[in-house]
Amino acid sequence: MRWLAxxxxxxxxxxVERHLRVHMRNWYTAFLPPALEPVTSxxxxxxxxxxxxxxxxxxxxxxxxxxxxxxxxxxxxxxxxAMFQSLYAAFIRMHFQKTWExxxxxxxxxxxxxxxxxxxxxxxxxxxxxxxxxxxxxxRLLGILQISLAWLPAMLPVLFVAACAFSAIGLLFTALIxxxxxxxxxxxxxxxxLALFSGTYFPLEHPVARALNAINPVYHxxxxxxxxLVGGGAAVHLxxxxxxxxxxxAILVPLDMRLLxxxxxxx
Amino acid sequence: xxxxxxxxxxVKSLGGRRVVDGVDLQCHRGEVLGLLGPNGAGKTTTLRMLxxxxxxxxxxISFDGIDAxxxxxxxxRHLGVCTQDDTxxxxxxxxxxLRIVARYFxxxxxxxxxxxxxxxxxxxxRPYAAMRxxxxxxxxxxxxxxxxxLVHTPRLLFLDEPTTxxxxxxxxxxxxxxxxxxxxxxxxxLTTHYMDEAERLSDALTVLAQGRVVAHGSPKVVLGDxxxxxxxxxATAAAEAAGVGAWLARQGLDTAVGVLGEWHLPLRxxxxxxxxxxxxxLRYEVRAPTLDDLFLKLAVA
Numbered sequence: 022m023r024w025l026a027x028x029x030x031x032x033x034x035x036x037v038e039r040h041l042r043v044h045m046r047n048w049y050t051a052f053l054p055p056a057l058e059p060v061t062s063x064x065x066x067x068x069x070x071x072x073x074x075x076x077x078x079x080x081x082x083x084x085x086x087x088x089x090x091x092x093x094x095x096x097x098x099x100x101x102x103a104m105f106q107s108l109y110a111a112f113i114r115m116h117f118q119k120t121w122e123x124x125x126x127x128x129x130x131x132x133x134x135x136x137x138x139x140x141x142x143x144x145x146x147x148x149x150x151x152x153x154x155x156x157x158x159x160x161r162l163l164g165i166l167q168i169s170l171a172w173l174p175a176m177l178p179v180l181f182v183a184a185c186a187f188s189a190i191g192l193l194f195t196a197l198i199x200x201x202x203x204x205x206x207x208x209x210x211x212x213x214x215l216a217l218f219s220g221t222y223f224p225l226e227h228p229v230a231r232a233l234n235a236i237n238p239v240y241h242x243x244x245x246x247x248x249x250l251v252g253g254g255a256a257v258h259l260x261x262x263x264x265x266x267x268x269x270x271a272i273l274v275p276l277d278m279r280l281l282x283x284x285x286x287x288x
Numbered sequence: 289x290x291x292x293x294x295x296x297x298x299v300k301s302l303g304g305r306r307v308v309d310g311v312d313l314q315c316h317r318g319e320v321l322g323l324l325g326p327n328g329a330g331k332t333t334t335l336r337m338l339x340x341x342x343x344x345x346x347x348x349i350s351f352d353g354i355d356a357x358x359x360x361x362x363x364x365r366h367l368g369v370c371t372q373d374d375t376x377x378x379x380x381x382x383x384x385x386l387r388i389v390a391r392y393f394x395x396x397x398x399x400x401x402x403x404x405x406x407x408x409x410x411x412x413x414r415p416y417a418a419m420r421x422x423x424x425x426x427x428x429x430x431x432x433x434x435x436x437x438l439v440h441t442p443r444l445l446f447l448d449e450p451t452t453x454x455x456x457x458x459x460x461x462x463x464x465x466x467x468x469x470x471x472x473x474x475x476x477x478l479t480t481h482y483m484d485e486a487e488r489l490s491d492a493l494t495v496l497a498q499g500r501v502v503a504h505g506s507p508k509v510v511l512g513d514x515x516x517x518x519x520x521x522x523a524t525a526a527a528e529a530a531g532v533g534a535w536l537a538r539q540g541l542d543t544a545v546g547v548l549g550e551w552h553l554p555l556r557x558x559x560x561x562x563x564x565x566x567x568x569x570l571r572y573e574v575r576a577p578t579l580d581d582l583f584l585k586l587a588v589a
Contacts, residue, residue, distance in 0.1 A: 031394060032392065035391045035392050038391065039377075039388055039391070042380075042388070043379045043380075118377075118378050118379070119373060119374070119375040120375075120377055120378075120379075122371060122373070122375045123371075123375035123376060123377060123389070123436075124392060125341055126339065126341070126369035126371060126375065126437070127364065127369075127389060127392035127393060128361050128364045128365060128392055128393055128394065129392045130340075130360075130361075286341065286342055287302050287303075287342070288302070288342060288343075
C-alpha cells in the first residue's frame with residue numbers, strides 16, 4: 022500500500038502547491054473556461070436545442086431539457102477537466118518542460134509526482150465544478166433552470182474522488198502515447214465518446230448502452246447528479262460512481278507508476 | 289574518516305543490458321570526484337543511482353554512513369543535483385525557481401529569503417531575477433541550475449556535464465564556482481567530456497568503461513596506471529610505419545589511436561626504451577600523457 026500512502030506525503034502536496042501557484046498566476050484566464058463553457062452549453066444545447074426538445078422522459082418523469090443537461094454539464098466538466106489536465110498538461114510537464122525531472126532531483130519521488138498530478142487535477146476539477154455550479158445557481162435565480170442546488174456542495178467529495186480516477190486514466194495515456202501528436206487517439210477514440218455517451222446531454226435507453234454504462238463512472242456521476250438536481254434516485258448512482266472510481270484508482274495508479282517509471286526513469 | 293559518499297558494487301541493467309557492472313566509488317568532504325568515460329560507459333546511470341533517481345539492482349550507496357536504500361528521503365535532503373539537461377521550472381522566474389525548489393525539501397530551509405538573495409548575488413543572477421529562465425544565455429542557465437541545486441545547502445553536489453555547450457568564458461566561470469564550493473567543504477561528483485576540465489577540477493578520478501571502473505585515483509595516478517608515463521607521437525606516413533605497426537601488434541598495443549596522420553602511443557618507460565632501440569632512425573616526439581589520451585584509448589577499446 023506504499024503507492025496509496027504516497028498520496029498523503031508532504032512531497033505530493035508540494036507538487037500540488039506548485040501547480041496551484043502556476044495556475045493562480047493567470048487565474049483570470051484560467052477560470053474563464055469553467056465560467057463560460059456551461060453558459061455556452063446552456064445556450065447551445067439548452068435554449069437552442071432545448072427549444073425543440075422541450076421536455077424529456079427521464080425514469081418515467083418529464084424533465085425540462087435545460088434541467089436535464091445541468092447535471093450533464095457538471096459530470097462533463099468533471100470528466101473533461103481531469104482528463105485534459107492529466108493528458109495535455111501532465112504530458113507537457115513531463116516531456117517538454119522537464120518539470121518532473123527537476124522535481125525528481127529533490128526529495129520528491131516519482132510516486133509523489135504522480136499523486137501530485139492526480140490530486141492537482143482533482144482539485145482543479147473541484148474548483149471548476151464549483152464555478153459551473155455558481156453559474157447554474159445564477160441561472161436558477163433568473164428562473165432559467167428548475168433545479169435544486171441545496172445538496173450540490175455535499176457532492177463535491179464524490180466529484181473529487183471521481184476526478185482522481187479520471188486523472189489516473191489520463192495519466193495512463195500520458196504514459197503510453199509516444200508523442201503529443203498521438204494525443205488525438207485517446208481524445209477522439211476514448212475521451213469524447215465517453216464524455217458524450219454517458220447520459221450527459223441526452224438519455225441513453227438502448228439496452229447495449231445501458232449495459233455498458235453499468236460500469237461507466239461518468240454515466241453514474243451524471244445520473245447521480247441529475248437525481249440530486251431534479252429529484253430521483255441519486256444514492257445508488259453516486260455510490261456506484263464512488264465505488265467504480267475507487268476501483269479505477271486502485272488499479273490505475275499502481276499501473277501508472279509502473280509505466281511512468283519505465284518512461285521517465287528508464288526502468 | 290567516513291566518506292561523504294560511498295558506493296559499493298553498484299549494478300544496474302536497463303533494457304536488458306547491464307549498463308553498470310559492479311562500480312565502487314567514494315567521495316569525501318571538500319573533494320571533487322571526476323567520473324569519466326566514453327559515451328555508453330555508464331556515467332550518467334551511475335550518477336543517477338548515486339543521487340537517487342534510479343535504484344541499483346545490486347550494491348549499496350551510503351551518505352555519511354546513512355544507507356540510501358533504507359532512508360532515501362533523509363539522504364536526499366543533503367544532496368544537490370545539477371542535471372545534464374536544463375530542468376529548471378519554466379513556469380517561474382529565475383528568483384521564483386529558487387523558491388519553488390526549496391519547497392521540495394524537508395526539514396524546510398531555515399532563512400530561505402536571505403539564502404535566495406545570497407545565491408542570486410553569488411551566481412550573478414541578480415539582474416535576471418525577474419526573467420524567465422528561457423531568456424538567459426547558456427552560461428547563466430547553467431548558473432541557475434547550479435544555484436537551484438544549492439538552495440537547501442546540500443553537503444554533496446552532483447554536476448552532470450555542467451559546462452557542455454558553453455563558451456570558454458562561461459566554462460571558466462562555472463569552474464570558479466565549483467572551485468569555491470569545494471573550498472567551502474562540499475563534496476562534488478562531476479561528470480564531463482572535457483578532459484581539461486576533469487584534470488583541472490578533480491582531486492580524484494574514477495574512470496568507467498563498459499560499466500566498470502577501469503582506473504581510480506588522482507589524475508596522475510590514473511594516467512600512470514592506465515596509460516604509462518609517456519606518449520610517443522609518430523607520423524603514420526613515416527617510412528618505418530609498417531614496422532611500427534608490427535611492433536605495436538607484438539606489444540599488444542594495436543589499439544593505438546591515430547589522430548590526423550599521427551599515432552599517439554601511450555608507453556611505459558621500459559616499452560619506450562624498447563621502442564627507441566627498435567627504431568633508432570625514426571623521428572618522433574615524446575610527451576606526457578593527458579586525459580585526452582586516456583579517453584581516446586577507452587573509446588577505441
